[in-house]
Amino acid sequence: MVKYLEEITVLTPNDCFLHAVREKTDYDFPIHKHPEIELNLILHSKGALRVIGDHIGEISNVELVLVGSNLPHGWLTHKYQFVDQPQKIKEVTIQFHENILDSLIERNQLIYLKEMMAKASGGIFFGEKTIHKVKDKIISLSTDKGFYSVMELLMILHDLSLADDTKILCDEKVNFYENHKKNERLGKILNYMHDHFQKDISLSEIAKVSGMTTISFNRFIKKNTGKTFIDLLIQIRLGHAYNLLIDSNYTVSEIAFRCGFKNVSYFNRAFKTNKNKTPLQFRHEFLTCCKRTIV
The missing domain is CATH 2.60.120.10 (Jelly Rolls)
Structure with missing residues (x-):
C-alpha cells in the first residue's frame, strides 16, 4: 500500500x-x-x-x-x-x-x-x-x-x-472528466456508471437513465467516447481497480469483486489487455518503483 x-x-x-x-x-x-x-x-x-x-x-x-x-x-x-x-x-x-x-x-x-x-x-x-x-x-x-x-x-x-x-x-481518470464537460446527458450517464460500477448495469437500465432507447444509447456512447457501453464500463471498473491495487492491501480477488468483476480470470484478462501485465505484476512494479515513498 x-x-x-x-x-x-x-x-x-x-x-x-x-x-x-x-x-x-x-x-x-x-x-x-x-x-x-x-x-x-x-x-x-x-x-x-x-x-x-x-x-x-x-x-x-x-x-x-x-x-x-x-x-x-x-x-x-x-x-x-x-x-x-x-x-x-x-x-x-x-x-x-x-x-x-x-x-x-x-x-x-x-x-x-x-x-x-x-x-x-x-x-x-x-x-x-x-x-x-x-x-x-x-x-x-x-x-x-x-x-x-x-x-x-x-x-x-x-x-x-x-x-x-x-x-x-492516465486515460481511465481523464476520459470521465473530459467527456463529462461535453454535454449534460453524457455527464449524467458517466456519473451513474461511476456510482454503480460495483453492481451489474444492464444496457436497458443505463439507456433508461439517459432517456434513450438502447439502440440510440449505443450510438450516442460510441460517438461521444469512441467505446461501446461494455468497453466503457470495463474501463471505469479497471480505473477503480488500479487505485485499489496501489492504495489498498486487498487481494486481487477482493479487488476484482469490489470493482464489479464477477469472474477473477476475466478481470485478469481485461487488466492484462489494458496494461500488458497482470494485476499482481502491476502492483509489484508500482510498489517497487515507489520504494522511496514514505509509508
Missing part, C-alpha cells in the same frame, strides 16, 4: 505561480502530490522513470508533462546514470493554483485552455515538437516581471493547449 507524500509547496495564496530551475545528478524526492497544477520540463535525463498516477514509463532526453491537482507524480533515477551523460539533469518546474484563471477560463476564447486543464487530471505528456516550441519560454520564465510574468505563463499554457502531439497518461 502506498501513502503518497503530501507536499506543501512554497506557493502562497498571494502568488500567481512558482518557477524553479534545478540541476542535479539523480532523483531523491518521493512520489508526491499537491493541490497546485504543475508543469515539469526535464532535460538530459534519459533512462529515468516517470510515475504519474497509475502510469509508469521510462523517459527520453526531453520530457514535458502537465500534472493536474492532487495527481500523484514523481520521477525516479531508474536506469539514468550521470556518468553516462554529458550534462546534469535540468529540471524546470512551474506550479500554479488550480483556480488561477477562475471564471476567465469559461470564456469562448479560452476553450482549448479549459479542455487542457480538464485533461491534466490524468497527466498530459507533450511530444518533442511542442517541447522545442515552448522550452526556451519555460526556462526563461520569471516571477520578477509582475503583470508580464503572468502574461508569459498564459502564453505558454496557450501554446500547450493547441499542441497536437499530446498523450494522456
Whole structure:
C-alpha cells in the first residue's frame, strides 16, 4: 500500500505561480502530490522513470508533462546514470493554483485552455515538437516581471493547449472528466456508471437513465467516447481497480469483486489487455518503483 507524500509547496495564496530551475545528478524526492497544477520540463535525463498516477514509463532526453491537482507524480533515477551523460539533469518546474484563471477560463476564447486543464487530471505528456516550441519560454520564465510574468505563463499554457502531439497518461481518470464537460446527458450517464460500477448495469437500465432507447444509447456512447457501453464500463471498473491495487492491501480477488468483476480470470484478462501485465505484476512494479515513498 502506498501513502503518497503530501507536499506543501512554497506557493502562497498571494502568488500567481512558482518557477524553479534545478540541476542535479539523480532523483531523491518521493512520489508526491499537491493541490497546485504543475508543469515539469526535464532535460538530459534519459533512462529515468516517470510515475504519474497509475502510469509508469521510462523517459527520453526531453520530457514535458502537465500534472493536474492532487495527481500523484514523481520521477525516479531508474536506469539514468550521470556518468553516462554529458550534462546534469535540468529540471524546470512551474506550479500554479488550480483556480488561477477562475471564471476567465469559461470564456469562448479560452476553450482549448479549459479542455487542457480538464485533461491534466490524468497527466498530459507533450511530444518533442511542442517541447522545442515552448522550452526556451519555460526556462526563461520569471516571477520578477509582475503583470508580464503572468502574461508569459498564459502564453505558454496557450501554446500547450493547441499542441497536437499530446498523450494522456492516465486515460481511465481523464476520459470521465473530459467527456463529462461535453454535454449534460453524457455527464449524467458517466456519473451513474461511476456510482454503480460495483453492481451489474444492464444496457436497458443505463439507456433508461439517459432517456434513450438502447439502440440510440449505443450510438450516442460510441460517438461521444469512441467505446461501446461494455468497453466503457470495463474501463471505469479497471480505473477503480488500479487505485485499489496501489492504495489498498486487498487481494486481487477482493479487488476484482469490489470493482464489479464477477469472474477473477476475466478481470485478469481485461487488466492484462489494458496494461500488458497482470494485476499482481502491476502492483509489484508500482510498489517497487515507489520504494522511496514514505509509508
